[in-house]
Amino acid sequence: MSNTTGIVGISRRALLMGAASVGAAAIAGQAAAQTALDEIISAPRRGNWDDQFDAQVSRVASAVLSNTPMLDANNLFNMQQAIAQYQMIVANGGWPMVQPAAALRIGANDPVIPALRQRLMISGDLGREAGMSTAFDSYVEGAIKRFQARHGLPEDGVLGEFTVKALNVSADVRLNQLNTNLVRLQSMSGDLGRRYVVVNIPAAYIEAVENNRVVLRNTAVVGRIDRQSPVLNSKIYQVILNPYWTAPRSIIQKDIMPLMRKDPTYLTRNAIRLFDGNGNEVAPETVDWNAEKAPNLMFRQDPGKINAMSSTKIDFHNEHAVYMHDTPQQGLFNKLMRFESSGCVRVQNVRDLVTWLLKETPGWSRQEIERVIASRVNNPVKLAEEVPVYFTYITAWSARDNIVQFRDDIYQKDGDAQLALQTNIGVEPIVGSLEEDLLPQ
Known part of the structure; x- marks a missing residue:
């Protein structure tokens, strides 16, 4: 079910060309071929986090939602575009793991942040203009909020436990997840x-x-x-x-x-x-x-x-x-x-x-x-x-075009254990609950 090939019903070459023509600049930053990564990494370093404020960045999470229904038939093309994009990301080596020693938020300065910036650039949550530095600035905070919005997480802009786990799901696993869900969406594409x-x-x-x-x-x-x-x-x-x-x-x-x-x-x-x-x-x-x-x-x-x-x-x-x-x-x-x-x-x-x-x-x-x-x-x-x-x-x-939403595979139906993020956290079960709400005991 999680096979990455043979599921999309249109030409891969056509998809790749279409994705490239629609968003060449975005894909260059998101897919991050090594030359692009080198260019990003060598961009001029910024100073303190508070001299990079951009009001639009802090509101970027709101752009994730859409009035288009999740099951709208037109979303199949968006999914096919997303699959093409993620194929390019996987082909170029995916994205780096992010391993902070503690939760990070705006104002922090940490050696893990350049890897975090690179990770967010590859997935399209952070623009290349943000550059590379060890500062957790408003650009990074806005990108984290956008990432959290796309993954159904609280949009607090903090690099906490659930956000880190979602960031560290590999690109090839996300590609498999997209293919699996394309089949589900295709089955619901009628009137x-x-x-x-x-x-x-x-x-x-x-x-x-x-x-x-x-x-x-x-x-x-x-x-x-x-x-x-x-x-x-x-x-x-x-x-x-x-x-x-x-x-x-x-x-x-x-x-x-x-x-x-x-x-x-x-x-x-x-x-x-x-x-x-x-x-x-x-x-x-x-x-x-x-x-x-x-x-x-x-x-x-x-x-x-x-x-x-x-x-x-x-x-x-x-x-x-x-x-x-x-x-x-x-x-x-x-x-x-x-x-x-x-x-x-x-x-x-x-x-x-x-x-x-x-x-x-x-x-x-x-x-x-x-x-x-x-x-x-x-x-x-x-x-x-x-x-x-x-x-x-x-x-x-x-x-929406180039905005991909992911959610936790809570019932473990997607074929990869690491997608059941919340199940793997070790949540205590509810005891003494009744159908459907927990009545006073």
Whole structure:
């Protein structure tokens, strides 16, 4: 799957010539043939970091985003250009490793910075005019922010652990990643619909697309590696305001049973009630929580602020019984590693997405949505027209010319272990979590 040859459907020679003609100056700096590197290295040294300030450099990360949908068919050409560019980088020896002794930021002076500059020049994040020096100046900070934006990292301009790991993924591995994802994008290049939603699992974000333009982007929390969010195509048919949450059997067995052994008040504190097959409520104290198997009962949480889905659930048909929803734990969206659910997808600013989904359903203005949510009364709303939804696994794409985005291969599907950067960091697993949000314990 990660083979670097035979995947691109057009002539390599044509691609190389096209890439060269479109961006000859950029490629000369990015591909960095040895003569070009010599020229860069011998450029006049600058003085202190603060006499190189360029306001445009500090804003360069904002240019990474695009209103073009990730799955737009035109992006296939951008990907093919990127593959040609990375082939040239690999052919010219790739880029150097960067091994700082500690995190570096603007104002630092360190012997590793010339290698960092060279690395960023080759990938096109740093212009040649920045020259070579040991100073971590505004040029380097702007280039680091651009690199971080392209790799889904916090744009703090600091050379920290995750940024270093992403920098040190070799060019040939990135080339393989591009080829792997070109195949995935080609499989999604048909007519996706006038309005549709894309969940990119490794990027942990959501695009709402209308008339071939991204109208909303929402940060997401997706499934962790042992409870993965599935790749699927479906249609959103319903939004539930103030939903009940019904615990899946697997969650009852794996999570709720052990929690009830430790704390018999857990269900009551979390407004979770038990019902038998006839709809009769069952008292928790009548259940043997030490039994090997969970009781054959429905575990249902009432609507409210502590509900696992909080204000909203977004339903679509699928065999995996997953859905999208709100969460009472909004702080999760601020985390770098947003792979913490049991397969469903938590949506930041979900009410914006719901307003967009229901805008063609009569009677459901933003004001009415907010009014119903405030009532705390369960209210399912059928969409007037179902909206396609696509759960995808895309770890590399290019929605703008010469701007390539990479993401962590969190589920290790790209064929190279070093691409699962966050998995390799040694992150502690979440303990005692329920589907879908972590309820108070």
